Amino acid sequence: MTGVGAGAKDTTTISGRSHAALADDFLRAAVRFTTDRLKDRKRGATEELGRWEEWRERGRAIRSHTVANLDHYLRQFVANARAAGAAVHFAADAQEASAAVLGIVQEKQATLVAKSKSMVSEEIHINSRLEEHGVRVVETDLGEYIIQLAHETPSHIIIPAIHKTREQIKDLFTHDGGQDLGTDTKALVAFARSKLRETFLAADIGMTGCNFGIAESGSVVLFTNEGNADMVSALPKTHIVVMGMERVLPTFADLEVMANLLPRSATGQKVITYMSVITGPRRAREVSGPTELHIVILDNGRSSQLGDAEFQDVLNCIRCGACLNVCPVYRHVGGHAYGSVYPGPIGAVLTPLLLQGEEFADLPNASSLCGACYEACPVKIPLHDMLVALRRRAAQRKAKPGGVRVDRERVAWSGYATLFAKPGRYRLVTRVARIVQAPLARDGYIESTFGPLVGWTGSRHAPALAPEPFRDRFSRMKQDVKVARQNDGKAAESDPR
Amino acid sequence: MRMRVALFVTCLVDNFYPRVAESMVRILNSCGVEVEFPPEQTCCGQPAFNSGYAQQARVVGRTLLEAFADFDYVVSPSGSCAGMVHHHYPSLFDADPDETRSARELVPKTYEFSQFLVHVLGVTDLGAFFPHRVTYHPSCHGSRLLGVKEEPLQLLAGVRGLDLVPLPHAEDCCGFGGAFAVKMPEISTAMATEKADWVTETGAEVLVGTDMGCLMNIGGRLRHMGRSVRVMHLAELLHEGMEQGRG
Amino acid sequence: MNEQAFFQNIARRLGREFPADAAASPAGVGLPAEEPERAFVGAPDFWTARQWGHRERLENFTLELGRLGGSARVYATLAALHGGLETLLQELSAPLVCGWGGEFIADMQLQNVFDSFAVVPWDDEPDMAEPFTRADVGVTGCDFAIADTGTVVLLNESGQGRLVSLLPTVHIVVLRASRIRTSMGEVWREIALRGLDPVHLPSTVIFISGPSRSSDIENDLTIGVHGPAAVHALIWDDVGLP
Ligand code: SF4
Numbered sequence: 001m002t003g004v005g006a007g008a009k010d011t012t013t014i015s016g017r018s019h020a021a022l023a024d025d026f027l028r029a030a031v032r033f034t035t036d037r038l039k040d041r042k043r044g045a046t047e048e049l050g051r052w053e054e055w056r057e058r059g060r061a062i063r064s065h066t067v068a069n070l071d072h073y074l075r076q077f078v079a080n081a082r083a084a085g086a087a088v089h090f091a092a093d094a095q096e097a098s099a100a101v102l103g104i105v106q107e108k109q110a111t112l113v114a115k116s117k118s119m120v121s122e123e124i125h126i127n128s129r130l131e132e133h134g135v136r137v138v139e140t141d142l143g144e145y146i147i148q149l150a151h152e153t154p155s156h157i158i159i160p161a162i163h164k165t166r167e168q169i170k171d172l173f174t175h176d177g178g179q180d181l182g183t184d185t186k187a188l189v190a191f192a193r194s195k196l197r198e199t200f201l202a203a204d205i206g207m208t209g210c211n212f213g214i215a216e217s218g219s220v221v222l223f224t225n226e227g228n229a230d231m232v233s234a235l236p237k238t239h240i241v242v243m244g245m246e247r248v249l250p251t252f253a254d255l256e257v258m259a260n261l262l263p264r265s266a267t268g269q270k271v272i273t274y275m276s277v278i279t280g281p282r283r284a285r286e287v288s289g290p291t292e293l294h295i296v297i298l299d300n301g302r303s304s305q306l307g308d309a310e311f312q313d314v315l316n317c318i319r320c321g322a323c324l325n326v327c328p329v330y331r332h333v334g335g336h337a338y339g340s341v342y343p344g345p346i347g348a349v350l351t352p353l354l355l356q357g358e359e360f361a362d363l364p365n366a367s368s369l370c371g372a373c374y375e376a377c378p379v380k381i382p383l384h385d386m387l388v389a390l391r392r393r394a395a396q397r398k399a400k401p402g403g404v405r406v407d408r409e410r411v412a413w414s415g416y417a418t419l420f421a422k423p424g425r426y427r428l429v430t431r432v433a434r435i436v437q438a439p440l441a442r443d444g445y446i447e448s449t450f451g452p453l454v455g456w457t458g459s460r461h462a463p464a465l466a467p468e469p470f471r472d473r474f475s476r477m478k479q480d481v482k483v484a485r486q487n488d489g490k491a492a493e494s495d496p497r
Numbered sequence: 498m499r500m501r502v503a504l505f506v507t508c509l510v511d512n513f514y515p516r517v518a519e520s521m522v523r524i525l526n527s528c529g530v531e532v533e534f535p536p537e538q539t540c541c542g543q544p545a546f547n548s549g550y551a552q553q554a555r556v557v558g559r560t561l562l563e564a565f566a567d568f569d570y571v572v573s574p575s576g577s578c579a580g581m582v583h584h585h586y587p588s589l590f591d592a593d594p595d596e597t598r599s600a601r602e603l604v605p606k607t608y609e610f611s612q613f614l615v616h617v618l619g620v621t622d623l624g625a626f627f628p629h630r631v632t633y634h635p636s637c638h639g640s641r642l643l644g645v646k647e648e649p650l651q652l653l654a655g656v657r658g659l660d661l662v663p664l665p666h667a668e669d670c671c672g673f674g675g676a677f678a679v680k681m682p683e684i685s686t687a688m689a690t691e692k693a694d695w696v697t698e699t700g701a702e703v704l705v706g707t708d709m710g711c712l713m714n715i716g717g718r719l720r721h722m723g724r725s726v727r728v729m730h731l732a733e734l735l736h737e738g739m740e741q742g743r744g
Numbered sequence: 745m746n747e748q749a750f751f752q753n754i755a756r757r758l759g760r761e762f763p764a765d766a767a768a769s770p771a772g773v774g775l776p777a778e779e780p781e782r783a784f785v786g787a788p789d790f791w792t793a794r795q796w797g798h799r800e801r802l803e804n805f806t807l808e809l810g811r812l813g814g815s816a817r818v819y820a821t822l823a824a825l826h827g828g829l830e831t832l833l834q835e836l837s838a839p840l841v842c843g844w845g846g847e848f849i850a851d852m853q854l855q856n857v858f859d860s861f862a863v864v865p866w867d868d869e870p871d872m873a874e875p876f877t878r879a880d881v882g883v884t885g886c887d888f889a890i891a892d893t894g895t896v897v898l899l900n901e902s903g904q905g906r907l908v909s910l911l912p913t914v915h916i917v918v919l920r921a922s923r924i925r926t927s928m929g930e931v932w933r934e935i936a937l938r939g940l941d942p943v944h945l946p947s948t949v950i951f952i953s954g955p956s957r958s959s960d961i962e963n964d965l966t967i968g969v970h971g972p973a974a975v976h977a978l979i980w981d982d983v984g985l986p
Pocket residue numbers: 265316317318319320321322323324346373376377378379380381383
């Protein structure tokens with residue numbers, strides 16, 4: 001993404017990165033268009049199913065129960081997967097996971113890996129790791145393929161190329177295939193189909209993520225619309241699954257709930273086109289499928305959330321992307337502005353939790369706390385509360401010795417606390433403010449563009465303090481209380497609370 | 498026994514929009530309710546709380562625990578401030594048993610204004626007359642966190658002459674978010690601009706809402722963009738309509 | 745990371761001890777002994793309790809598959825179904841048609857149709873990539889179908905090579921109406937009855953709902969991205985009215 005303007009140089013903060021995004025009209029239009037559609041479709045799909053809140057609550061309960069008993073269910077999953085013939089590997093962090101994958105790839109002397117879309121593989125940066133070792137990796141999800149040709153990273157967890165136009169895609173495909181394909185979707189898709197078909201057939205190894213792992217059978221469940229996970233897991237001789245350790249469900253009965261929630265929340269589809277349930281490698285009696293199945297289970301900061309009352313439920317996430325589609329911040333800045341693998345509200349919460357440290361500590365500030373994400377989330381993760389909890393954590397970190405030396409924010413809020421804790425002081429300070437503002441106010445508004453609130457007044461007129469606060473006015477108000485209308489002031493029956 | 502109703506004015510309305518509170522008092526009076534104003538109240542503490550400064554929020558929020566202890570109902574012109582009490586007070590004050598109790602008592606008696614009118618007083622028709630084209634912005638905290646979705650619309654439906662035009666993308670946040678607007682001004686402005694554009698597109702003369710934070714933001718943006726839409730709190734609109742309905 | 749340490753860390757964070765014997769086992773952690781208590785499992789009762797009759801399932805399956813961009817036709821007799829399949833294959837006039845082999849052909853009495861269209865069956869030879877990678881049409885059966893969503897469920901078995909439903913441009917599913925279940929949950933309950941151990945549960949169970957699709961280019965829905973671009977279900981109503 002290229003941006004112009006002063007703020008564009010600052011790529012270390014989300015406000016700096018969003019400066020560029022906000023200047024990119026096309027990007028914003030593309031993101032708005034698609035997220036609007038997805039939102040509408042989701043509404044239709046949830047209405048059609050009916051009793052959505054009950055489904056959501058069931059989804060939450062299943063995920064919370066599983067995460068709270070992860071030691072049990074992950075163990076059951078691992079034991080059953082192994083009994084079915086899978087080799088299971090454990091990785092504490094991204095480095096260990098990519099080393100495990102590289103080890104398998106090298107042992108197989110593989111030169112071509114076909115991949116189906118997986119956020120967790122983005123998390124461990126496996127593509128560049130394999131390429132460093134001379135292994136070709138081809139993304140087979142159409143959106144990921146586009147992104148790979150453009151040498152970019154996904155900007156949405158479900159629709160990786162949400163920010164690309166068909167013109168841009170045409171150029172990428174034309175460059176790749178050496179012939180002008182035009183901008184017709186069908187032609188572009190046909191090109192990708194034939195090109196990637198070669199990859200599926202030639203690949204030595206297929207690599208996928210894991211939408212759900214089923215504890216009772218040790219199965220890996222993959223959801224795709226294109227069928228690419230099926231190709232990748234059926235054609236090459238070796239199948240490597242990289243899964244986040246929290247991706248488990250106790251039973252297939254629980255899977256039915258997720259199969260209802262996930263596609264509806266993600267794209268407004270009633271059902272995913274391909275759901276493949278993979279349990280171990282090919283059996284002796286079977287005629288197709290890989291002969292080796294490896295499952296790499298990744299922690300990478302997830303276990304730190306276990307036992308933490310404020311954040312444990314973040315592991316409930318089923319990566320549907322619904323929170324991105326409703327987020328007004330995501331809508332305006334797109335995914336890359338977050339600078340992290342996971343964008344949007346879930347990214348703003350998950351990234352600083354998984355990768356502790358200062359690099360992503362500002363992401364939780366990029367939210368107006370409107371709560372749209374929570375409302376959209378099929379497993380009811382209170383993302384808005386978690387954002388506040390993360391801000392609290394950041395403030396506490398700064399307060400510690402060795403933290404930021406002069407913390408202006410803390411000074412400001414402590415000042416607020418001192419002044420607003422006592423009605424007398426509060427009254428005094430607002431009175432003083434009224435005098436100070438007098439020369440700036442005009443028609444009840446302040447239009448000036450300097451001072452600490454310039455971020456506000458640069459684009460909005462600010463109201464001036466009223467000549468007299470309500471509390472002073474109230475003492476002089478005469479109340480003319482009428483005889484109660486309606487039901488005589490008794491609590492109405494209809495109070496839903 | 499007469500019920501005691503306190504006005505939880507919020508710091509923003511107290512200092513910037515006293516007319517909103519006045520309108521509330523007049524409307525409640527006309528419904529047979531006398532309103533009291535305990536002056537110990539300052540602010541609910543939400544600005545500090547949402548910025549991650551819970552201790553500072555607690556110190557300020559205590560003023561509400563004290564101010565409203567003796568009342569049966571606490572009515573606020575802001576779904577956001579009422580929502581702060583509902584969702585965060587019990588845990589914010591969980592260290593001290595006395596405060597925990599006060600906070601727990603405060604929650605069920607705290608109402609957003611339209612919620613109080615519709616559910617406690619059972620009123621949806623105030624006899625108001627307001628012959629204007631109006632559009633309504635549902636504030637996020639009021640509608641999502643407090644669940645106040647239908648009540649303002651029920652009250653607007655009771656106003657004669659009022660032409661309510663739906664606001665496209667009404668449920669999208671206006672970009673206020675308290676300190677967010679100051680910390681992330683560009684993103685916030687982009688959100689406010691889109692909201693202002695949709696408001697303009699409705700062709701409404703008046704934008705009405707139930708939270709002055711959002712209305713200050715949208716109104717400030719509209720004015721900066723040179724758009725002449727009048728911005729009103731629901732209480733102001735109803736009160737003005739009642740005066741007209743009478744006259 | 746060491747498996748035992750991985751699990752010990754999880755258990756510790758959750759405030760529990762990981763059992764010492766499991767932690768010490770060189771063969772890996774093994775199955776846990778007790779199940780955690782659960783208030784409920786799976787979908788809400790109102791969903792699971794639905795009891796659809798044969799007609800309702802059949803009609804809903806047909807409707808839903810149609811909505812997904814597939815097609816479904818119901819035949820009263822097996823002979824009529826054969827006629828339907830022949831017509832469809834004629835219309836498609838595909839150079840190369842392949843199909844499931846083994847029991848499937850016998851069960852649906854497809855030998856004649858397969859012979860007259862030179863359908864290449866995949867019986868019990870492993871890894872028959874060729875000629876299946878070139879096939880234009882694949883004819884398969886299915887082990888179950890789901891009325892709720894217009895889904896067909898295919899198990900990986902001998903005579904049921906996975907690629908037949910996956911690689912060709914057109915996928916034709918030939919099934920008995922009695923295989924249609926109401927919900928996915930019902931299908932899982934039946935599969936579980938046979939056993940979820942590696943002997944009874946095949947390496948792959950695929951749920952296919954309509955043709956392959958993508959909306960990755962400007963959210964413009966296209967079908968036939970990697971999997972088949974068309975899915976036709978030919979259903980023999982082996983139950984009949986009602
Ligand atoms: S947080 Fe919720 S809405 Fe967002 S991706 Fe995860 S499951 Fe979906």
